[in-house]
Amino acid sequence: MTQDISPLTDKKSIKSQFFIRLFRSKTALIASVILLLVCFSAIFAPIVAQKDPASLSLMRRLKAPGFVEKSTNLQFILGTDTLGRDVFSRLVYGARISLVVGLSAVLLSGTIGILLGLIAGYFGGVTDSIIMRIADIQLSFPTILLALAIMAILGPGLEKLILVLGLTGWVQYGRIVRGQVLSIKQEEFILAARATGERNWSIILQQILPNIWSPIIVIASFSVASNIISEASLSFLGVGVPPQIPSWGIMLSEGRQYVGIAEWLTIPAGLAISFTVLSINIIGDWIRDYLDPKLKNIM
Amino acid sequence: MQYLIKRLLQTIIVVIGVSIFAFGMTFLTGDPTEVILGDGADRMSVEEINEFRVKMGFDKPWYVQYFDFTWKALNGDFGYSFIRHKPAYEVITERLPATIQLAAVALVISTVISIPLGVISATKPHTLIDFIVTMIALVGQSVPSFWLGIIMILIFGVYLKWLPISGSGSWQQLIMPGITLAAFSLARNMRLTRSSMLDFFQKDFVRTARSKGISENRVVYIHVLRNSLLPIVTAIGLQMGYLLGGSIITETIFGWPGVGREIISAINSHDIFVVQAGVMMLALIFTFVNLIVDFVYAWVDPRIHY
Numbered sequence: 014m015t016q017d018i019s020p021l022t023d024k025k026s027i028k029s030q031f032f033i034r035l036f037r038s039k040t041a042l043i044a045s046v047i048l049l050l051v052c053f054s055a056i057f058a059p060i061v062a063q064k065d066p067a068s069l070s071l072m073r074r075l076k077a078p079g080f081v082e083k084s085t086n087l088q089f090i091l092g093t094d095t096l097g098r099d100v101f102s103r104l105v106y107g108a109r110i111s112l113v114v115g116l117s118a119v120l121l122s123g124t125i126g127i128l129l130g131l132i133a134g135y136f137g138g139v140t141d142s143i144i145m146r147i148a149d150i151q152l153s154f155p156t157i158l159l160a161l162a163i164m165a166i167l168g169p170g171l172e173k174l175i176l177v178l179g180l181t182g183w184v185q186y187g188r189i190v191r192g193q194v195l196s197i198k199q200e201e202f203i204l205a206a207r208a209t210g211e212r213n214w215s216i217i218l219q220q221i222l223p224n225i226w227s228p229i230i231v232i233a234s235f236s237v238a239s240n241i242i243s244e245a246s247l248s249f250l251g252v253g254v255p256p257q258i259p260s261w262g263i264m265l266s267e268g269r270q271y272v273g274i275a276e277w278l279t280i281p282a283g284l285a286i287s288f289t290v291l292s293i294n295i296i297g298d299w300i301r302d303y304l305d306p307k308l309k310n311i312m
Numbered sequence: 313m314q315y316l317i318k319r320l321l322q323t324i325i326v327v328i329g330v331s332i333f334a335f336g337m338t339f340l341t342g343d344p345t346e347v348i349l350g351d352g353a354d355r356m357s358v359e360e361i362n363e364f365r366v367k368m369g370f371d372k373p374w375y376v377q378y379f380d381f382t383w384k385a386l387n388g389d390f391g392y393s394f395i396r397h398k399p400a401y402e403v404i405t406e407r408l409p410a411t412i413q414l415a416a417v418a419l420v421i422s423t424v425i426s427i428p429l430g431v432i433s434a435t436k437p438h439t440l441i442d443f444i445v446t447m448i449a450l451v452g453q454s455v456p457s458f459w460l461g462i463i464m465i466l467i468f469g470v471y472l473k474w475l476p477i478s479g480s481g482s483w484q485q486l487i488m489p490g491i492t493l494a495a496f497s498l499a500r501n502m503r504l505t506r507s508s509m510l511d512f513f514q515k516d517f518v519r520t521a522r523s524k525g526i527s528e529n530r531v532v533y534i535h536v537l538r539n540s541l542l543p544i545v546t547a548i549g550l551q552m553g554y555l556l557g558g559s560i561i562t563e564t565i566f567g568w569p570g571v572g573r574e575i576i577s578a579i580n581s582h583d584i585f586v587v588q589a590g591v592m593m594l595a596l597i598f599t600f601v602n603l604i605v606d607f608v609y610a611w612v613d614p615r616i617h618y
Contacts, residue, residue, distance in 0.1 A: 146325060146329075149322060149325070149326055149329075150325070150326050150329030150330070150333075153326040153329065153330060153595060153598060153599045153602070154330070154333070154553075154591075154595050154598070155553040155554060155556050155557030155594070155595075155598055156553075156557065157557035157558070157560065157561075158556065158557045158560070158591060158594055158595065159333075161557075161560065161575075161579075162333075162337055162587065162591045163337075163340065165579040165587060166337055166338070166340040166347060166584075167340060238454070242456050245456055245458075246456065246457075246458060246561055249458050249561070250560070250561065250564065250576055251576075251579075251580065252579065265458065265459060265462065269462060269565070272462055272465055272466050272470060273466065273470040276466065279459070279462050279466075280463075282459075283455075283456070283459035283462065283463065286455075286456050286459065287451075287454055287455045287456070287459065290454040290455075290456070291450065291451060291454035291455075294450060294453060294454050295450065298450075
């Protein structure tokens with residue numbers, strides 16, 4: 014059996030090891046707290062926001078933060094936007110969109126990428142060539158451009174966006190998984206499994222896959238961050254989620270015209286994106302160092 | 313030599329793939345006629361729509377259409393833009409220099425700042441300057457470029473009134489868009505330079521060089537930097553893709569008259585041919601830049617074989 018000292022397989026003290034290392038790094042800790050806050054806001058949005066993000070009233074449009082509506086005595090701590098909607102509520106519900114898109118797209122692209130990577134790496138030959146050619150062609154487009162072009166034709170839509178981001182993002186998983194499979198394929202325990210007549214897919218799923226999780230997890234964590242930025246960018250350009258849905262990107266695009274007049278439209282959303290992505294990146298860095306510092310070269 | 317040929321063949325396949333995608337774009341919803349007519353189709357009768365379909369050749373089988381598309385494309389014919397009143401090809405090529413200018417400036421800003429800072433950070437690890445550089449790098453990779461652009465407009469354009477907030481022509485107008493576009497790459501390159509060099513410092517040949525008594529400066533600049541430049545150069549080449557894609561957003565924010573902004577405005581005005589031409593153009597540029605980067609990489613490092 015191959016020696017594998019990665020923390021993932023040291024089952025005895027996985028949980029305690031994990032948390033001890035986490036608490037040692039102050040930045041990772043702060044990042045985790047921020048991320049937990051974002052997740053909490055996303056999940057419990059109705060409680061955190063306490064207002065309907067879609068409720069609009071032209072009477073109270075473009076009010077500065079701290080505005081209190083006389084007729085209802087409602088407080089708008091971050092002010093209102095161009096249609097009189099509560100900026101804070103939209104911010105909170107926007108967290109939902111960002112996290113939903115970020116996580117779903119990663120799940121989709123991860124699944125596709127891991128599957129294709131496993132197939133290409135294990136079976137090799139023509140299948141491998143074809144899959145890699147498709148990967149090359151897809152990589153020949155800057156990702157945003159590809160997603161932009163497709164969404165431009167299809168029109169804005171939450172599910173469409175997740176689909177597009179998922180379909181365009183598989184390549185990074187595919188390549189790494191394929192590389193890992195290629196290097197593991199010749200290991201003794203794999204050759205032993207084949208010699209004893211174990212079926213291909215059983216080998217792939219039960220022997221190979223458990224040993225290549227580390228880089229996949231690292232890529233996945235950074236992918237969530239980049240998908241959040243992609244969603245914000247595409248929504249900002251008008252080809253992401255439809256404008257009725259509160260998304261940080263849409264808030265920025267709407268607020269852009271009022272820069273200098275109503276900064277509260279753009280600053281909170283931008284800060285939200287920045288801090289969320291920053292936290293994810295910090296944690297992603299930490300996860301990578303925790304799982305295998307050698308991965309620093311691959312990403 | 314073998315590598316060059318393989319790489320060229322691969323590029324040809326990729327170019328074909330790009331053309332298939334650009335062509336296939338209009339078929340994504342099934343009927344290219346509807347895509348091109350957009351909302352105007354609601355006001356047209358069925359006969360008029362069919363007339364349009366025949367006129368544009370959409371009733372022919374898809375392989376005939378693809379052949380037409382490629383043949384015309386090779387001759388520079390990407391259709392006509394009814395919004396701009398000129399061939400789509402011209403619409404894009406007119407704006408190409410502006411985009412290239414912006415991307416080039418961003419690339420220069422990014423490289424000139426990131427590599428020296430990365431080197432400094434690597435030679436003085438775990439010091440204050442290292443910490444600052446790492447923080448800037450981390451933040452630079454997390455802040456969305458369009459927000460950075462908006463904030464810069466706010467601070468330098470609106471509050472301080474130091475720089476013009478849109479348009480092109482003067483060098484002052486290049487500064488903010490250039491920095492905005494460069495930000496992400498800059499951050500990435502800084503981290504990459506730092507980690508690549510730190511890695512090389514661990515290698516045996518560095519220890520040998522030091523034990524031979526070679527001055528630390530020589531070790532750093534000639535032995536370590538040269539070697540760690542290889543992955544950095546590749547990364548920079550790859551970042552052209554990001555720069556081309558990111559130019560779309562940066563150009564939109566700053567009103568920079570480049571291909572990116574034109575694509576967005578074409579999307580909003582349903583000028584599909586311009587979108588097709590623009591997407592194809594950017595993808596082709598990206599492909600060829602990658603090809604050149606790969607060749608440079610292979611030339612610089614004789615160990616590379618495919």
